[in-house]
Amino acid sequence: MAALRRVDNPSVHSGGGDGGSAAECMFDGRKEAVEKIEASVKQTIKLIEAGLKQFASENPKDLTDKSVIVIGDTGVGKSTLINLLANVSLRAVYDSGTGRSTIDAPKPLDGFKIGHNMQSETFVPHKWVKDGVMYWDCPGFLDNRGESQEIANAACIQKIFETSRQIKILIMVADSDIMGDPRVIKLHSFIQLLDELFLGSVDVIRPAISLIVSHSPEHRIAIHIRNMIGHIITGLKIEGPQKLLLESLCANPLTIFHKPDESSTGLMDTSAKRAEILTNIGLVPYAANIKVNLCISEHGEHIAIASYDILATYIQENINFFLKEFMESIEKASTFDVRIDKVQRLAISTKLNDILGKIKAITSMEYDSAQVGNMIAKCAAIAKDCNKKLPEERLKESLKKLEFMKLLEQFVDERARIPLEIVAKIRSSVISSCATVDKALVTITAINEKERAEDLKKQAEKAKQDAVKEKQKAQEAEKKYKQAEAARKAAKKKAKEYRKMSSSHKPHKHSGGCILQ
Numbered sequence: 015m016a017a018l019r020r021v022d023n024p025s026v027h028s029g030g031g032d033g034g035s036a037a038e039c040m041f042d043g044r045k046e047a048v049e050k051i052e053a054s055v056k057q058t059i060k061l062i063e064a065g066l067k068q069f070a071s072e073n074p075k076d077l078t079d080k081s082v083i084v085i086g087d088t089g090v091g092k093s094t095l096i097n098l099l100a101n102v103s104l105r106a107v108y109d110s111g112t113g114r115s116t117i118d119a120p121k122p123l124d125g126f127k128i129g130h131n132m133q134s135e136t137f138v139p140h141k142w143v144k145d146g147v148m149y150w151d152c153p154g155f156l157d158n159r160g161e162s163q164e165i166a167n168a169a170c171i172q173k174i175f176e177t178s179r180q181i182k183i184l185i186m187v188a189d190s191d192i193m194g195d196p197r198v199i200k201l202h203s204f205i206q207l208l209d210e211l212f213l214g215s216v217d218v219i220r221p222a223i224s225l226i227v228s229h230s231p232e233h234r235i236a237i238h239i240r241n242m243i244g245h246i247i248t249g250l251k252i253e254g255p256q257k258l259l260l261e262s263l264c265a266n267p268l269t270i271f272h273k274p275d276e277s278s279t280g281l282m283d284t285s286a287k288r289a290e291i292l293t294n295i296g297l298v299p300y301a302a303n304i305k306v307n308l309c310i311s312e313h314g315e316h317i318a319i320a321s322y323d324i325l326a327t328y329i330q331e332n333i334n335f336f337l338k339e340f341m342e343s344i345e346k347a348s349t350f351d352v353r354i355d356k357v358q359r360l361a362i363s364t365k366l367n368d369i370l371g372k373i374k375a376i377t378s379m380e381y382d383s384a385q386v387g388n389m390i391a392k393c394a395a396i397a398k399d400c401n402k403k404l405p406e407e408r409l410k411e412s413l414k415k416l417e418f419m420k421l422l423e424q425f426v427d428e429r430a431r432i433p434l435e436i437v438a439k440i441r442s443s444v445i446s447s448c449a450t451v452d453k454a455l456v457t458i459t460a461i462n463e464k465e466r467a468e469d470l471k472k473q474a475e476k477a478k479q480d481a482v483k484e485k486q487k488a489q490e491a492e493k494k495y496k497q498a499e500a501a502r503k504a505a506k507k508k509a510k511e512y513r514k515m516s517s518s519h520k521p522h523k524h525s526g527g528c529i530l531q
Contacts, residue, residue, distance in 0.1 A: 051316070051317065051320055052320075054160075054161060054162050054317045054320075055317060055320045055321045055324055057162040058161070058162040058165050058166065058317055058318070058321045059321055059324065059325065059415075059418065061162055061163060061165075061166035062165070062166050062169050062321075062418045062421065063414070063418065064166075065166050065167075065169060065170045066169070066170070066173070066414075066417065066418070066421075069139065069170055069173055078143070078146050078147065078148055079178065079179045079180055080146060080147045080148065080178070080179075080180045080181075080300060081141075081147070081148045081149075081150055081174065081177075081178035081180070081181045081182070082147060082148070082149045082150070082181070082182045082183075082184060082295060083150045083152060083174060083175075083178070083181055083182070083183055083184065084096065084149070084150060084151055084152060084184045084186055085152050085183060085184070085185060085186070085208075085211075086152075086185065086186035086187060086204075087187075087188075087191075087200075087204065089188075090186045090187060090188050090228055090229075091117075091186060091188075091228040091229065091271065092151045092152070092186055093122070093126045093127060093128050093151050094117050094119070094128050094228075095151075095184070095186065095226065095228075095271070095291070096123065096126050096140075096142050096149055096151050097119045097122050097123055097126055097128065098284050098287065098288055098291070099142070099144070099149060099288060099291060099292065100123050100126075100142050100144070100149075101288060102119050102121065102122060102123060103119065103120060103121070103281060104117050104118070104119055104281070104282045104284055105117070105118055105119070105120060105279075105280055105281045105282060106118075106274035106275075106278040106279050106280060106282055107279065108277060108278070108279040113276060114276050115273075115274040115275060115276055115277065115278045115279060116274070117273075117274060117282070123140075123142055124140075125140030125151075126140055126142070126151060139151065139152050139170050139171060139173070139174050148178070150174050152167075152171050152174065161310070161311060161313050161314040161317045162317065164310050164311060164314045165310055165314055165317060165318050165321070165422070165425070168308040168309075168310055168421075168425075169418070169421035169422070171306070171308060172306065172308060172421055172424075173421075175304060175305065175306045179302060179303060180300035180301070180302050181222065181300060181301055181304055182222045182223075182224070182295060182298055182299075182300055182301070183219060183222055183223045183224070183301075184223075184224055184226055184295070185204075185208070185223055185224070185225050185226070185263065186225075186226045186227075186228055187200075187201055187204060187225070187226075187227060187228070188200075188227070188228055188229045189227050189228065189229050189230040189231070189234060189270075190229065191204070192227060192239060192242050192243065192246075193234075193238070193239075193242055201243075201246060202246060202250055202252065202256075205252075205256050205259055205260055206256060207309060208259055209255050209256050209259060210307055210309045211306050211307060211308065211309065212304065212306065212307070213307040214305075214307075215301075215304050215305065216255040216258060216259060217258070218301050218302075218304060219301050219304060220258060220259065220262040221262070221266070221298060221299050221301070222298050222299055222300060222301035223259070223262055223263065223266060223298070224266050224267050224268070224269070224294055224295060224297075224298050225239070225263040225266070225268045225269070226268075226269045226270075226271055226291070227239055227268070227269070227270050227271065228271040228273075229271070229273045230270045230271065230272050230273065231272065231273070232272050232275070234270055234272065235270070236268050236270060239268060239270065240264045240268070243260050243263060243264050244264065246260065247260050247261070266297075266298055267293075267294035267295075267297045267298060268294070269287075269290060269291050269294050271287065271291075307424065308424060310425060314425075315425050315426075318422050318425035318426060319425070319426050321418075321422060322419060322422045322423075322425075322426045322432075325415045325416075325418055325419045325422070326419065326432045328412070328415055329412050329415055329416055329419065329436065330436070332408055332409065332411070332412040333412065333436055333439060333440070334439075335405075335408075336390065336393070336404060336405070336408075336409055336412075337393075337439065337440065337443040339397065339402070339404050339405070340393050340394075340396070340397050340404065340443065340447065341443060341446065341447055341450075342402070343396070343397040343400040343401075343402035343404075344369070344396070344397075344400060344447040344450050344451060345450055346400060346401075346402065347365070347366065347369065347399075347400035347401070347451075348366065348450050348451055348453070348454035349454075350362055350454070350458075352457075352461060356462065356465065359458050359461065359462065362454075362458065363455060363458050363459075365399075366451050366454055366455050366458075367455065368399070369396055369399055369400070369451055370448065370451045370452065370455070372392065372395070372396050372399070373396060373444055373447055373448045373451065374448065375392065376389055376392050376393065376440075376441075376444045377441060377444055377445055377448065381434070381437060381438075381441070382434075382437070383416075383420065383433030383434050383436070383437055385437065386413070386416060386433065386436055386437055386440070387413050387416075389437070389440050389441075389444075390409060390413065390440065393440070393444065394406065394409070396447075416433060416436070419432065419433060420433060
């Protein structure tokens, strides 16, 4: 792909006249150029949006893993080929003005209108499905309807390769692009485009390509085409991947699609040609997981960059608004009256812990621009838990435009970081909200612990008071015990004395009678 050169202040040159007039002309020229670019940017975004919307509506559920992709310049006959493969009736139509016959389809497949001028009829890639294989008619490369259409075509073509894991490529070129003068041959330019299209995947794609030459005269046979490709390789001294691609076109199955005789008219018998093309397609293997590097014109690159900038600004503004609303919802959920009772705090704590778990799940997601939609959806769900509904419609519009940005990234490589910056901004906001919730939970914990400490203090004081009372009781009991013990000892002593006294006073001996004392 050509190096990108951004023009921040586009201008046109004007000459002659006095200084004031020249300055006015220069100003008017710049203004006109800027307005022209702005109009192109609006048209580009509009076309991409329309193309992706149509692509999604036409391909809701029946996408398969296998695709046969027909690529070629505008007017080469791609739509005619798909109609032929679908066994649509074709007819030769004689034009008395030109004296030539062209191919037409009275009832073409939906989306496969056959055009006979050099104005591209195809915008969004259309498909025809046979036996689980999708046959795609791509928009023409370097579309002749302007840079905006060219960029939109490239975005839509990219969608085909994103939806197909296994592909075969039918390369369709006009007979005149091969059999002309090798020094001005268009085939070489087309091969250069293919080289850039499959940059880094040429070796993988080579077995899966098949050449179809259209608008050929009746006498043209395959050996003529192969010989001429060989002359082109040697005459133009083609080397490297481009030579390998051309050699593969010679070696792989090749089909010639003859044009009708100049005076022929009416329905055509296409059964043999249809069988031949389907056989040749079946002979080449599928290539797996091919990524493409789509190319556009230099001015198209400028428009793509400008479109990318406009989309980035729009998305950043909406993401900032969304994240502000998200943070406000978290802050509101984390705010509470410290005077509420323990039961209420427990309910708030349970809710905040649940929110915290969901927040941490977002921060653990892959740092990938493809995750933006998921991250935003999870943020919106968290905000809903906080009793705040975020502006979903505005957000969905931003996500659509983010998809446009991703499709334009290949044309603005040096600034493809912007979607990742959006991911970083979301992650940063989520981490901040995590800190807010953590702070609220710490505050609740601190209040709970303070209350717990106060309860324990009261319990300790009561226990102390109880201990003092028990001590007093114990002291009184001990005093009574000592008094009782002293009384016991005194009684014991007295009893001892009585025994002693009793033993020392023995009675006198006498004979009968009673002695009174």
